[in-house]
Amino acid sequence: MELIKDLGEHELLRRLKAYCHPHLVGDDGAVLQVSEGMELVVSSDMLVENVHFSDRTTPPYMVGWRSVAANLSDLAAMGAYPLGITVALSLSPQTPWHWVESLYQGMNDCLKSFHTSIVGGDLTRGEVSAIAITALGEVKPEQKILRSTAQIGDSIVITGNHGLSRAGLEILLSPQKYQHIDQKTQQKLILAHQQPQPRLDLLPLLNPYHPITGMDSSDGLADAIIQICQQSNRGAKIYQDKIPIAPEILQIADLNTALKWTLFGGEDFELVLCLPPKKAQQLINHHHSKTKIIGEITEEKKVVLIDNNQPCSEHLLTQSEIFSHF
Amino acid sequence: MELIKDLGEHELLRRLKAYCHPHLVGDDGAVLQVSEGMELVVSSDMLVENVHFSDRTTPPYMVGWRSVAANLSDLAAMGAYPLGITVALSLSPQTPWHWVESLYQGMNDCLKSFHTSIVGGDLTRGEVSAIAITALGEVKPEQKILRSTAQIGDSIVITGNHGLSRAGLEILLSPQKYQHIDQKTQQKLILAHQQPQPRLDLLPLLNPYHPITGMDSSDGLADAIIQICQQSNRGAKIYQDKIPIAPEILQIADLNTALKWTLFGGEDFELVLCLPPKKAQQLINHHHSKTKIIGEITEEKKVVLIDNNQPCSEHLLTQSEIFSHF
Structure with a gap:
């Protein structure tokens, strides 16, 4: 079985790039357009192995799907349409490549069904795997959904x-x-x-x-x-x-x-x-x-x-x- | 010594809110304005305990400062001015509160010297501590600095x-x-x-x-x-x-x-x-x-x-x- 530690960082990055928006990766940051008159909505989430997911209940494809779904849901909750997500990943060297591949396939399939993509990220090693996702969206100011504006009788x-x-x-x-x-x-x-x-x-x-x-x-x-x-x-x-x-x-x-x-x-x-x-x-x-x-x-x-x-x-x-x- | 596990999630969140931009926290996401005609620049970083920082070489204040500095530097590298950062944090229950407080003080002091702030984030428990930062910035399209445009003779x-x-x-x-x-x-x-x-x-x-x-x-x-x-x-x-x-x-x-x-x-x-x-x-x-x-x-x-x-x-x-x- 191919493990992350056998691949090396460059090969791993090369393989993961296939899952990212091609025009946005390769610089210190991604450049995105926020449509005129729209506000930017940002939401961040961290998922940690054995806390938010485990192999027992969730195959890696589903970990990927769910983590993206949760972040896109945060955008929906604000009334915002997605611009893209960034994915920062910490991986144990013992992680099989297949696990990472399935994770990204799950993320990508969920993103695709909502016409958006991975626009940037980071990759590092760690003792346990962790996934940090930041979702970026845009909303017309008058269509913004907040928690703080409920009126009596609503x-x-x-x-x-x-x-x-x-x-x-x-x-x-x-x-x-x-x-x-x-x-x-x-x-x-x-x-x-x-x-x-x-x-x-x-x-x-x-x-x-x-x-x-x-x-x-x-x-x-x-x-x-x-x-x-x-x-x-x-x-x-x-x-x-x-x-x-x-x-x-x-x-x-x-x-x-x-x-x-x-x-x-x-x-x-x-x-x-x-x-x-x-x-x-x-x-x-x-x-x-x-x-x-x-x-x-x-x-x-x-x-x-x-x-x-x-x-x-x-x-x-x-x-x-x-x-x-x- | 006060540990994270003794505080509980709500008290911890209450304390950390003091370090965040007051108008932007409390919803599923933060809402930011990107100035007219400017493009959005996004950069993400993950720092993991014992990989990127350890108590031996870096006090928590410095971990906070450096993690923010690295992300703001990614914006500078693109020619972009900061709009804010999100911080997703995974903390071991054994972490002393003082460590977290110093971490946020370091982050905040670095942010303040560049007139920006924490606009959102996430908090979770994990076996090791990890910090995921996403920096958001804006740049005039013609002032964007890319890696791919160097000319012979430059x-x-x-x-x-x-x-x-x-x-x-x-x-x-x-x-x-x-x-x-x-x-x-x-x-x-x-x-x-x-x-x-x-x-x-x-x-x-x-x-x-x-x-x-x-x-x-x-x-x-x-x-x-x-x-x-x-x-x-x-x-x-x-x-x-x-x-x-x-x-x-x-x-x-x-x-x-x-x-x-x-x-x-x-x-x-x-x-x-x-x-x-x-x-x-x-x-x-x-x-x-x-x-x-x-x-x-x-x-x-x-x-x-x-x-x-x-x-x-x-x-x-x-x-x-x-x-x-x-």
Whole structure:
């Protein structure tokens, strides 16, 4: 097996160049154009071996796909279209070349599906592998999505189902336990975990509805709502019966677990958006899909989950609760 | 001693926010303005504990300063003015808070002296510490400095002395060996290693002389010349007697070693520039300092070091030679 230490830095760089935008590599930095009148959006992420990925749950192709998807999702969360990403990589000398190749193929395939590319980076050795990605995007100032601008009465909209990625992880961690589940369901959940889709596709659909407040649900649906409320200095009411629970999750978990994964699972990379109720309803009417209103922004600075089927059931969602779940 | 693992993620983030640009942190990404008509320049770097820094040679303040300096130098090398940097940090739970605080103070002090700041980032745990920095800058298209545009006959200009950082490292590695050297010399060399200055100060002085080809000498003077020649598909003649050897280096090393450190030492972060001889001379006349012409770009695709004091002395500089020195 060909290892990184056998290749040498120059050969490794030569091979990795094949994955980078050809006109942008070879100088101390990459030069990019930001379109006139657009603002630059920048987001950075670091993924470390044995913390964010391991060979047990994620093949290198998927590590690459997911790390890019997470960064492109940060752009989508700001309303920004991608300009490119930089990749700084620390590799153990014992890493097989095949691992690195698959990592870059995964990154590249994800980037390609969103018409963008690697524009620069760095390569170094280290005891453990680590991937640092910086995503660059551009946004029209009036289409910028921030967390801090939610208004009392805004509807809270989610752009798709949550908890699927968490359910997929569960199957990967305990395949024996779920071997009786049909292959199609297993595949769908595993794919949700390994090849999540950043919601850049939604940005053009949002054009008529700005200003919009929001972020992505990369750290979970509940976390996103709490973050938006904290940054906006507001609260929220979330209605449990309005939160869709994917039927695939209910095939592998009871309702209580499914609700927990849906609220706290993370890595679904949907958008959580706040906008006036009328506009929210228009958005949903025009966008025939899984976009749903699940609650509203309130004056009182707490986030409560309300179960309409049970009288007087109010459950307070807090960040410490989120942490206690994982 | 307060350790990272005792602080918790939220408290750590709260403390680190103090070092970031206040208006830019709190969303999925930072929003920056690129001035009208300017292009965006992006450069990424990864530094890993025990590879790029260790407590033996570099206190955390200096790790912070140097990592920022290296990235700002990449911008200077492109002719670009800084817009800000992002910092993605992986920290071992055993890291003392004081180490992180000093790291950020070093980064911030270097950033402040160049009127820029941290605009975003990421924080994660890992077995070893690693720092990934992405520097963002802007440049007028006609003032962009590339490596690939050197012309036959261009003079090769360096903006200052080389080898000082390497000499400083030597003193840090073997303090006993150099304890007889006067304190002022020791301090100057150590400072060159620990607090290098990216040459952003030179950019306004270069305005009348564009187009200029070049890069920084972060990987050594010889490396910079070889890289420029490779990217420009040219060669170079370098005259040994025109390469200034800093007198401080000669206090701790013989002439042969001093020349090696000057050519191959690295991390001096000067600029290596190529421009027509007349313009090069004008630049030097106007800029009364250590800026010097050390050679010229040639058609023949090899980089030769010529010792005018010895007849027929031509020494071929190659990348494999650079690697064999370290």
